Amino acid sequence: MSPEHGAAVATALTNFVFPNDLHVHWSLMIVLYPYITGIVAGAFIVSSLYHVFHIESLKPVSRYALIFALAFLAFATAPLLIHLGHPERAMNMMLTPSPTSAMAGFGYIYSAYAVVLILEILFIYRPTLVALKQKSTGGMKFLYYLLTLGSDNLSPEALRVDHKITAFLAAIGIPMACTLHGYVGFIFGGVKANPMWATPLMPVIFLLSASVSGIAGIIFSYVLIKRYTGKSIDMDCIRTLIKFLWGCFILDFVFEMLELFSHAYMATHHWEALRDLYVGPLYWSFIVAQVGIFSVIPFIGLGILSLVKLSDKIVMKWGTILSFMILVQVLLMRWNVVIGGQLMSKSERGHAVFHPGWFTKEGIIVSIIIMILPIALLWLLSKVFPFWLDDDPAVERQSA
Amino acid sequence: MIKSIEKEISLDRRAFIKKVLGGTIAGSLLLVIPAGAMELEHIPEQIPGMRKEIGPFITGKKFAFIVDITRCIGCGSCCVADKNEYQVPDGNYRTWVERYVIDDKDNVYVDSPNGGLDGYQKPRKDLPYPVRDTFFVPKLCNMCEHPSCVQVCPVGATFQTDDGFVLIDDKRCVGCGYCVQACPYSVRFINPKTHTADKCTWCYHRVRKGLLPACVNVCPVQARKFGDLNDHESEVYKILHQPHVVSVLKPDMGNKPSLHYVGLRREVV
Known part of the structure; x- marks a missing residue:
């Protein structure tokens, strides 16, 4: 037997896996969780480039990016809940968190970020929502009434306050978006038992990949929606x-x-x-x-x-x-x-x-459904929040 | 001749019926008398002083587990005892035994088919070079002083008791699996029946009653040892305080295991 052949045999024979390691506990759902969260963080950063850093050329997508982020944010926890052995106990992570756990902070960071994102959307869209409320009837009128928080005040003074609030929210939103996804990276990066994960670079890589997935998601969906609706x-x-x-x-x-x-x-x-x-x-x-x-x-x-x-x-x-x-x-x-x-x-x-299963609880079909749901929600949100400035009654009124 | 045989059979029959009747009566009595209390009284205390312990935590004791690699024969009795004690679902292991084989070219071959549950009854015959050394390594929870699993559990379902045991409250566990990822020794799994984290407990329920862990009890060669380090007469104290070759697994993880190995070899991970 040649030495090379012997080495090959030895490698094959030494493949020893601890008996409990044969099962992969974190499967497709935990692949989707950082993917969706990353898209949320990245899309928010696109919006902030206009709202905070005043990159004027990004104005056309600045509002759309927020709604896009919200649509994905709404389903960021879905894969987690499907993955949990006892999803009915999920709220324990927020009610009785263990302070030493890298995972226990997610509920708080996610919720705080959700509040900032929703408030940002409501304030940025307020003139639009007020105009739409005046135009609409029935259930939609009531929905817009709720979304404007009952206020029709569009005086220059009120809009100036709105602007200050949105600038503030966007400003705190950036570190929060970075925290959200850097933190998701740390959930993996903090596992010292896994030499592939345990690197201080993990939060950095997660954050950067979040940014690229968010920007790419905005470009891809922006072009697709505009092409489909025949707009410029x-x-x-x-x-x-x-x-x-x-x-x-x-x-x-x-x-x-x-x-x-x-x-x-x-x-x-x-x-x-x-x-x-x-x-x-x-x-x-x-x-x-x-x-x-x-x-x-x-x-x-x-x-x-x-x-x-x-x-x-x-x-x-x-x-x-x-x-x-x-x-x-x-x-x-x-x-x-x-x-x-x-x-x-x-x-x-x-x-x-x-090998992921097709029809298992955390399988491929469920993963596809989870990725379709934010897109479906985005379509629903488009019926309430006009994505583009040229569809906006408030903009029309201001220019008229 | 035939008559004498028939007589024998009829005598046997009578004896058989007597035994069945006796067994039935004794069995019925056992059902009436509370069996648990009677059992514990009749089983001698295996950990001195344990039955005097009252309160939620064991005080004044510091437990240690020692595995003597130089003694283990790879019979798998410990694995069988453990599986019976906890009805561990197939494919998951609270304890297992690994077989190490080292050939004369220093290749290390490790296997643990079915976690060693069936015992290593035949030597490996698939190795290309002559074998220079072989030994067995039983694995179980390391009961770390700084347990990663407790650190990462988001709801505090995995906790460390004041007496040093790392346990799981399956009524609180959400089944996220973070502890499974964090354990450097891979002793944890998600129990497919309860959908919660599960692992070896060093038989906490037995220890509380002054009994040794099931695996320690059945080991035919005393390769598994358990005891109180505060009891200077205990075997574990003597081993850890005498010049033995003793080490722990993955010491660079910083978890400070309370599970020690006598004769641990550098090849063992």
Whole structure:
């Protein structure tokens, strides 16, 4: 027997997984949870770029981004509740939290963020909601009455107060959005028992990937909705969004690679097991798909779109395609971190396998439904909150 | 000849009926008399002084568990006792036994089919090189002084008692699985029947009654030892305070396990 062959046999035979590690406890639902939360945080950041940092070219999507964030925020906890063994006890996390738990803070951070986001939407939309209330009848009139909190006051003084409130909310919203998703990264990054997760870079990577998924989600859905409804697309806005997407993705991709590089370069006793994981069960989903296809192509493509003078048609078409690729990249990243991290047994001598089921409680069908629900809610919200300024009765009245 | 055989059978029959009747009466009596109390009185105290303990927590005791790797024969009795004691669902393990084999090229082969529940009755024959060493390593909850599972539990369902046990309140556990991820030793699982976290408790319910953990009780070679470190006469005290080769698993995790191993080898994770 040749030494090479002997080594191969030895590797195969030493694949030992602790008996309790054969089962992957955090499956598709926990892949979707940071994915949805990230989209929420990223979309809010897009809105804040206009409302706080006054990037005027982003005005066309500034309000839409908030509603988009709300639609996803509404379902951010759905995968968690489906995952829990006892969802009826979920509120215990907020009623009797354990202060040492990295997970116990989520309910508070999520709720506080939800309050800020809803208030921000209500104040930004107030002139619109007042105008719509006056135009509508019956149930819709009552709904708008509730949403305007009963106030019709649109005097310059009242609007100035509104503006101060929205600026304040957006300003505190940015650190909150960053906290929300940086914190989600820490839930993983704080697990010292898992060498793949336990890195201080984890919150940074989660936050950056959240930003890119939010911006990409806004570009992709903005173009799609506008195309579907036959309305004009603001190319200045798209070009600015693409530049921000590229900028954030440079940081995101570089940090993702730096994390891998650090593991490989330091080559501690964990590295052998980690390397086997990356070149073994994660080869297709990480090396080929996440890095090779869905990172490298958008990385180069977005760079070209940002730096080279191209026609509107090309920018719009490729901007949309690359945004979709970024959305897939982030989903793959969530999969590779959440599932990949669990495939490596704590025995550090082998890895488990995981194939999601189609019809199980946390399976593929349920995951697809969970991803459709925010889009359905977004459609419902569009009936109440006009996304675009050119559909807005308040804007019409002001310009008239 | 035949007659004598028939006589034997009829005598046997009479004896058989007598025994059945006797058994029925005794069984009926057992149903009437409260069995639990009677049992405990008749079982000698295995942990000295435990039955004097009153109150919610055990005071004045500091328990330790020691596994002697040099003694374990991989029979799987401990695993069987544990599975029977707790009706552990198949595919989940509160305790298990690993088999380590090291060949003359220093390759380390580890396996634990069915958690060692069936015992290691046959040697591994799939190895390419001659074997230089082999040993068994029983695994169970490390009852850490700084338990990661307690730290991460969002609702305090996993808690540490004043007497050092790490336990789970299955009436509070939400089944999030964070403790399963956080445990460096992979001793936890989500029980498919209760949908809550589950793990070895060092048989807390038995210890409270002055009895040794089930696995310690059945080990035929005393590879598993349990006792009070404050009792200087206890075996665990003597082992930890005499010049033995004693270590814990993954000491760099900083969890400070109360589970110690005699003769722990560097190959063991």
